[in-house]
Amino acid sequence: xxxxxxxxxxxxxxxxxxxxxxxxxxxxxxxxxxxxxxxxxxxxxxxxxxxxxxxxxxxxxxxxxxxxxxxxxxxxxxxxxxxxxxxxxxxxxxxxxxxxxxxxxxxxxxxxxxxxxxxxxxxxxxxxxxxxxxxxxxxxxxxxxxxxxxxxxxxxxxxxxxxxxxxxxxxxxxxxxxxxxxxxxxxxxxxxxxxxxxxxxxxxxxxxxxxxxxxxxxxxxxxxxxxxxxxxxxxxxxxxxxxxxxxxxxxxxxxxx
Numbered sequence: 001x002x003x004x005x006x007x008x009x010x011x012x013x014x015x016x017x018x019x020x021x022x023x024x025x026x027x028x029x030x031x032x033x034x035x036x037x038x039x040x041x042x043x044x045x046x047x048x049x050x051x052x053x054x055x056x057x058x059x060x061x062x063x064x065x066x067x068x069x070x071x072x073x074x075x076x077x078x079x080x081x082x083x084x085x086x087x088x089x090x091x092x093x094x095x096x097x098x099x100x101x102x103x104x105x106x107x108x109x110x111x112x113x114x115x116x117x118x119x120x121x122x123x124x125x126x127x128x129x130x131x132x133x134x135x136x137x138x139x140x141x142x143x144x145x146x147x148x149x150x151x152x153x154x155x156x157x158x159x160x161x162x163x164x165x166x167x168x169x170x171x172x173x174x175x176x177x178x179x180x181x182x183x184x185x186x187x188x189x190x191x192x193x194x195x196x197x198x199x200x201x202x203x204x205x206x207x208x209x210x211x212x213x214x215x216x217x218x219x220x221x222x223x224x225x226x227x228x229x230x231x232x233x234x235x236x237x238x239x240x241x242x243x244x245x246x247x248x249x250x251x252x253x254x255x256x257x
Contacts (some may be wrong), residue, residue, distance in 0.1 A: 001047060001048060001051050001052065001053030001054075001109050001110060001146075002053055002054060002056070002106070002107055002108055002109045002110075003044045003047060003048065003053060003054065003055050003056065003108070003109065003110045003111075003112065004056045004057075004058055004103060004106060004108045004110075004111045004112070005037070005040050005041050005044050005055060005056070005057050005058065005072070005077065005111075005112045005113065006037065006040070006058055006059070006099065006111065006112070006113035006114070006125065006126060006129070007033060007034070007037045007040075007041065007057050007058065007059045007068060007069060007072060007113075008033075008034040008037055008059060008061065008065075008068075008114070008117050009031050009032070009033065009034070009059070009061055009064065009065040009067065009068035010031070010032060010033075010034040010035075010117055010118050010119045011029055011030075011031065011032075011118070011119055012029070012030040012031065012032050013032075013035065013118060015029055015030060017225070019223065019224070019225060022222070022223060023223060024223070031064060031067060031068065032068065032071075033068045033071055033072060034068075034114050034117045034118060034119075035114070035118060035177075036113075036114025036115045036116060036117070036118070036174070036175055036176070036177070037113060037114035037117075037175075038072075038114075038182045039114065039175035039176070039177065039179045039180055039182060040112035040113050040114055040174070040175040041055070041057070041072045041075055041077060041112075041182065042075070042179075042180045042181070042182040042183060043112060043144060043175060043179055043180055044077070044110075044112050045075060045076040045077065045183075046180065047110070047144075047146060048078075051146065051148075053109070054078045054079065055076070055077040055078050055079075056077070056078065056079050056080070056081065056106075057069050057072050057073070057077050057079065057080040057081065058080075058081050058083075058099065058102065058103070059080075059081070059082050059083070060082075060083045060084075060088060060095050060098055060099060061082070061083075061084065062084060063082075063084055063200075065082055065084070066080075066082050066198070066200070069082055069198065070193050070194075070198070071185060071193075073192075073193035073196045073198070074185030074186075074189040074190040074192070074193040075182070075183055075184075075185050075189065076183070076189065077196075078196060078197075079196060079197040079198070079199075080196070080197070080198045080199070081102070081198075081199045081200075081201060082198070082199070082200045082201070083098060083099075083102065083200075083201050083202070083203075083206070084200055084201075084202065085202040085203045087203055087211040087214065088203065088214060089214060089215070089216035090216075091216035091217055091218050092120075092122050092124035092125050092128065092218070093124075093128065093216070093217040093218070094214040094215075094216055094217070095125055096124070096125045096126075096128035096129050096132065097128075097132070097209065097213065097214060098203070098206065098209065098214070099125065099129055100128070100129045100132035100133050101206050101207075101208050101209040102201075102206050103129065103133060104133065104208070105207075108170055109150070109169050109170050110146075110152075110169055110170060110171065110172075110173070111126075111129070111130075111135070111170070111171075111172040111173070112172075112173055112174070112175060113125070113126040113172070113173075113174045113175070114126075114174060114175055115139060115140050115174045115175060115176050116174075123139070123174075126139070126172060126174045127139070129172060130171075130172040133172075135170055135171055135172045136167050136168075136171045136172070137171070137172045137173070137174075138154050138156055138165055138167060138171065138172075138173050138174075139156065139173070139174045139176075140156050140157045140158075140174060140176040141154050141155065141156045141157075141173050141174065141175060141176060141179060142155050142156065142157050142162070142176050142178045142179050143155035143179065144173060144179070146169070150168060150169045151166060151167070151168055151169070152166070152167050152168075152169055152171060152173075153165075153166055154166075154167065154173060156176070157176045157178070233249070
């Protein structure tokens with residue numbers, strides 16, 4: 001089974017967010033595998049342990065994203081590809097375009113990714129890739145069983161309920177919390193990861209795509225922290241006076257009515 005896992009490097013979930021010059025400061029920040037992508041890596045490794053095959057990792061990002069890929073290699077993945085090129089905008093449409101162009105001729109039986117990334121939270125990239133490759137897509141999966149005939153039975157989280165879906169491979173799935181418990185890289189795994197194939201590519205290495213095609217479809221206009229929480233107010237007087245005071249505050253101070 002030829003499995004490809006989409007992986008992104010994100011801030012550690014315990015990092016404190018600080019803004020500098022209208023952007024998020026990366027000074028001294030600890031970077032990790034996006035937690036939802038980690039479930040995808042673990043599931044891919046388990047499937048290969050069960051059915052045989054190979055786990056390939058794929059990421060678009062800066063050179064530091066190689067650290068996340070090497071961690072996933074130490075978990076048990078077989079190969080990694082990092083597409084690093086400053087000409088690629090940090091825009092979900094452009095990133096999906098690059099990834100799908102690369103994956104088009106890789107013969108993937110199964111593509112796995114995280115339900116969304118904890119930094120942007122858009123959840124767009126995997127869905128766009130499935131559309132561009134013409135693959136069925138099922139998101140937010142919590143269980144995945146694959147038969148020898150290449151049929152997948154998938155459980156997906158549906159806002160507190162569970163949907164069970166049958167789909168024929170190849171297909172693309174995105175992982176939700178609860179799919180599995182990701183393993184920790186062992187010392188032997190870390191040593192082996194240093195010798196596993198790791199390719200770093202640019203746009204020039206991907207046929208059928210050019211920088212002119214990758215104009216960003218979205219632009220960040222502004223970025224700011226939420227306002228500091230203010231002390232609560234206890235309304236005084238009888239019920240009629242409290243209601244009148246509340247309406248005044250909502251209209252004049254909060255300006256929400």
